[in-house]
Amino acid sequence: MATSSLRQLDIFAQIVASGNAALCARDLGISVEKVAQDLASLEMRLGYRLFDEISGDLRLTAAGRKTAEAMTLLSQGDPENWSASKADEPEAQPASQDERQSIVLAAPAPVFGRFQEALAAFEAANEDVAITLDLTIHLAEEAAAALREGRVDIAYFYALGEAADLPSRYGWSEQINLYAGNDHPLALKDSVSAQDLATLPMLMMERPNPLRRIIDAALAREGIRTGDPVLETDNMFDVMTILREGAGCFAAFGPLARDLGRLGGIRRLALERSLPAVEVRQAIGSRAADGSAATALADYLFL
Template sequence: MAKPSLRQLDIFAQMAAAGSIARCAGDLGIGVEEVARDITALEMRLGYKLFDDLHGTARLTQAGRKTAQAMTLLEQDSSEQAPAAKESPPENLRPPLAGTARRSVTLGAPPPVFGHFQEALAAFEEANEDVAITLDLHILLAAQAREALGEGKIDIAYFYALGEPPDLPSRYGWSEPLSLYAGSTHPLAQQDMVSFREIEAAPMLAMEPRNGLRQISEDALQRGGITPGMPALESDNLFEIMTALRQGLGWFAAFGPMARDMGRVEGIRRLALETPLPAIEIRQAVGPRAAETPAVEALADYLFL
């Protein structure tokens, strides 16, 4: 699974408690720049902002509060934190679900996918006061979704796939193109068009072998006709990857928020491939007993509105 480093999580927790980057740096005995770099790396991994005005009051964003709650539940098995303040929901939301018992619905999703519909989740909770949504940010691939749904650990799963898995009924949400990146001075980045054979002959940079993002990226590469070789670098440290790219050490495959961030980094360029690679699908699946729980079906359908 693609997990942020323990260091990044520790700094995130300290930042949330300290309320300012200067105080956090002082408490940890490190520089402000080091704190900012680790928080930025964590936000790149998750695909959304955790703090408003990092160098000012450093207030948690709505997504940051939800992430802090999810990490507390998953890593420490502690009680839920206070719910985040939410904006008023749109007027066209459905009325609150019937019943007075507060129903907890657990949503499993990759962190960047949670970032995609965090506002919709907040609006749903606001409109349905009898429903509390908790998150499991460890779900990435179909196998993990299947296991968690089957064991009743989650009610709704979003996961990365290349089409519908044969043993997990699901519906298509959206697609994210897989792109390849290299340093702007790399020979491949200088070409108007790059063939798959040229890609295979060049060194690859990759995330750690157990990282789910690497697994789905390599599956898409192989399905598209590229057989990756032994990586020249394996690292879950995105700044290390970006440094190696700018140094011309190889190419790197990315999709979603990570790809968007790569495309904005000075000295890194998206390669112009002769043929597009298969896109990564984001799919939704629900638990086998979802029909018995109106809140689960209502949330699953609402996220598709």
């Protein structure tokens, strides 16, 4: 069975292909409400909007178009999951691909969401540069392999400090926080201790999810224990629903944590001891020589 995250990506691919939520729902044999729900869950995980609106004929946002292009490239190596994404053809470029310098930028999708406007500005100012996204890199070991093999030029990744054997520079930190429904007993406490966390039932992302892996590693490094998971899912709509019902708590960082904190019926726990922060780091491949477009882009993203 496909995981929740793959189902959501497949719906995104199908909705890009059809250009209409109702047609997508008909083709997949599900309701329009289910399409909208899964799309909203995916956008919450990514941290940015994919479409300007969900009703009528759909228009991709600039970030949505980049994501569709990245997923189309991914499908070339994984036809089973993205065999016919039929994403919109890229807009005509002022120069042919042979005449343009290609930069492959790898970043977790939520990180891409943070500097999507900067990328667009860099491309607009450098018409001889074409930036391709790789949204499959999340952790240090994945970034190291992709850079070593020459598959990417710049890699952003999640880490718990400087990674061994991977020279990188610190970008920013994203605090891990815990969230629960407003009426959860711990949400009503002025201070939640480590002892409270030790038996706390948890909602968690699926085990292969890189966000789950980095959260687990961060908590383990600090010796922080929580209770067993009562649910493991990448479907954020399910997480929100169960949080509001008071069945457990959920750990998150970055844009996902930001969006959870804004939702009605959900509250960030007042922890006595802060949870670890996850670092976002940037590494550059050896083929990106000083003065190249790749190094210029890497520096520009730090401005």
